[in-house]
Amino acid sequence: MLSLISAPYGFGAVELTEPSYDYLGQELSYFFEPEGPPLSLSEAMAARHSGQFQSHHSRVLHLGSAPKPHWVYLPLHNADDKALRRTLEIGPAWIDQMNVYLLHGQQVLQAFYAGDAKPRQQRPVPNQGYLFVLDVPPGNSGLYVRFENIGSHPLVVRLLEETQQRTVAxxxxxxxxxxxxxxxxxxxxxxxxxxxxxxxxxxxxxxxxxxxxxxxxxxxxxxxxxxxxxxxxxxxxxxxxxxxxxxxxxxxxxxxxxxxxxxxxxxxxxxxxxxxxxxxxxxxxxxxxxxxxxxxxxxxxxxxxxxxxxxxxxxxxxxxxxxxxxxxxxxxxxxxxxxxxxxxxxxxxxxxxxxxxxxxxxxxxxxxxxxxxxxxxxxxxxxxxxxMARTDPLTGLFNRRAFFDVSDSLWSTAMRNHRPLSVILLDIDHFKQINDQHGHATGDLVLIALSKLLQQTARHGDICVRWGGEEFLLLLPETHDVQAAHLAERLREQVERLKPAGLSITVSLGVAERGNHYSLDSLINDADQRLYSAKDAGRNQVCHQACVTCSDELGQAL
Ligand SMILES: Nc1nc2c(ncn2[C@@H]2O[C@H](COP(=O)(O)OP(=O)(O)OP(=O)(O)O)[C@@H](O)[C@H]2O)c(=O)[nH]1
Incomplete structure (x- = not known):
């Protein structure tokens, strides 16, 4: 028995005078305990010397998802003539229980009891695992570690010199x-x-x-x-x-x-x-x-x-x-x-x-x-x-809903500051005939061309709206009736020249200024009446407050 215990440690031992960050799985050998009470250190040593420990060939020792209690042996060699201090690092952090023994000859130099299962045992260092400071004497020594764990624990073992340990930490x-x-x-x-x-x-x-x-x-x-x-x-x-x-x-x-x-x-x-x-x-x-x-x-x-x-x-x-x-x-x-x-x-x-x-x-x-x-x-x-909720899908102009969202503030500002504000209502003449004679798609092209013209002609700050089927509205802040009437006349002339889809079209327009109107609705109503006056007067014309050609009573009076 004694001769077994004193068998040489040297073969395949980790040389401590050559510090390295390497994982030492390949230098480890292991042994599963038989069923029964836990083995003592000397029983484990005897098992190793009788050749029951198995060698291992990779850097991590992984013995299954729920391995039985087992022993691990690591041979050490110190070629120096004085003891060397090394930190033994054993990961991972969730090992339940481990007993670590440093042996020189048959003498136990150091023993540690660690794990996270028992309150008074040495606890792991966060994310590094368990650390044990070993003072390894010159010559051959050996480490025996007994592990007990519920569940998987891949074993990662290193021996670090002091500065290496500080660097790792x-x-x-x-x-x-x-x-x-x-x-x-x-x-x-x-x-x-x-x-x-x-x-x-x-x-x-x-x-x-x-x-x-x-x-x-x-x-x-x-x-x-x-x-x-x-x-x-x-x-x-x-x-x-x-x-x-x-x-x-x-x-x-x-x-x-x-x-x-x-x-x-x-x-x-x-x-x-x-x-x-x-x-x-x-x-x-x-x-x-x-x-x-x-x-x-x-x-x-x-x-x-x-x-x-x-x-x-x-x-x-x-x-x-x-x-x-x-x-x-x-x-x-x-x-x-x-x-x-x-x-x-x-x-x-x-x-x-x-x-x-x-x-x-x-x-x-x-x-x-x-x-x-x-x-x-x-x-x-x-x-x-x-x-989409605010825009007319065919022409891309504002729809009525969007108009009421934006027009409120323009109307209030004009009222508060007593500033001019005008409206032009525009309707394509005999549009039904265009649809009937050339088809709905051509009618759509006419509407698109006209809306583009309106957008190009309107100033920045004016609001163009598709008011209904073939009816459009322009809201013109800071614009008097006369200026609006000029714009309307210009539009009428441009439409005559437009020739959308190769067709000649005309429009009728009604113009009204804020003046004494108490609400935007009433202003639009006024413009609407003038639009119909323009239609009644023969179409392709503008009717405004000073209008003499249209049938608007007010215009005639002027
Ligand atoms: N192509 C096309 N036609 C539309 C659209 N919306 C409305 N219309 C058509 O516009 C025409 C309007 O006809 P009316 O209200 O009789 O007016 P009009 O023929 O222009 O006659 P006046 O306004 O009196 O000159 C109807 O035939 C509608 O079907 C549209 O989005 N696309």
Missing amino acids: KWISFIDGAQLGYLLALIAFNLMLYSGLRDPNTLNYSVFLFIYVLLYLLSSSYINEWFWPDSNHFGILMLLVAVAWSSLHFARHFLDIPALYPRLNSLLKWGANAFMALSVLLSLSGFYVAGMRLTFIALIIYPVVMVVLGGLCLSRGLLAARYFLAASAFGLLGTATTNLALWNVLPFNTLTFNAMKIGVLLEATLLALALAYQMRQHQVARLQAEH
Whole structure:
């Protein structure tokens, strides 16, 4: 037994005089404990010396989704003539229990008891894992670590020299600060948008991101003391379930799935609720591993569902789905890359290890862009609807509704400041004949040509309105009756020369000035009467206050 214990450590040992940031998975060997009471250190040592420890060939040790208690051995060598201080880093942060022994010969030099399952054990350092300061004597030494954990824990082990450890800690603080600051800024901004715009998508997005931030903080061991201090796994599981649920909730509403795919929507909604309830129930009733497995299955399915939903909605012409699809694809890619690296399918390096974080940042950014794009689309649609409600579709001129919106203030200003304001009403002569003889489409062309002429002739500030079928109104601020009559006469002459669709047309016009009118309606009425006077007088003429050719009584009197 003694000879077994004193067997050499040297073969394949980590050389401590050559500090490196490398992960040491390839130098590790491991051994699953048989059923029964936990093995003691000397039993584990005996198992190693009898060749029961298996060697390992990748940088991360991943022993399945719920491995049994096991031992890990790491041989060390110090070629220096004095003891070297190294920080042993063991991640991730959510290991329940581990016993670490540093041995030199058969002598235990240091022992540590760590994990997040028992209150008085050494706790992990946020986002780095468990840190143990080792003073390794010259020559060969060895590290034995016993792990016990409910659920998956890919094991990432490094030995860092003091300055390396400080560098790692600095970069972790910097990257975590930047990442969390960015996500919190997105959450705050979207909550502000929600408080102003009441768009439920911005709220759903903020809730989803906030749960993700909580999950990140909890799984990296930042906030274990505040939430579920003695049941970290339960907290992580609940937040995983909540992240999955809230992301699907956001996706369903953002992509308008209830309207586009009502049946699929019900399926997703009830499926997500049932899965959430089942996971929580299983975990609460002691079937934690089953609950966890269910959650992990869902976590694989959810991102795929997102991508499929994005694709479906894009095929239905929902443009904001482009951003959504890209966001989901990045999220899926990041999560898949990190998981495949942890399972040693992809090479494990800083990029693949952090791919999930990068994916989430890209996903959050693209979803924020998707929301912005959707809001812009809603705004454009609203403006278009408003524009259409105010505009005559054939001629592009204001319709009556828009006229009353804008004319009120012009009328009030003119009244208050005693300023002139005139109205011209214009009607195409015998327009019915044009329609009857040349067809409705030709009639439309005539109307379009005439409205263009009106727009070109009117000054900036004048208002052109399609008043009815073939009737137009011009509201002319700062214009006296005589000036309006001149404009009307000019228009009449231009129409004669216009020849729209090759046809000769004429118009009759009635002009009225604000004068003693008490309301805009009465002013328009006056112009209308003069228009009909112009028609009665033989058409193709202007009738105004000083009119002598038309049959207007007032004009005749003048
Ligand atoms: N092409 C076309 N015709 C229209 C439109 N709106 C109204 N009309 C036609 O305009 C004609 C107006 O006819 P009437 O009210 O009898 O007037 P008119 O033939 O111009 O006769 P007077 O006004 O007395 O000279 C009708 O035939 C309507 O169908 C339109 O948007 N497009």
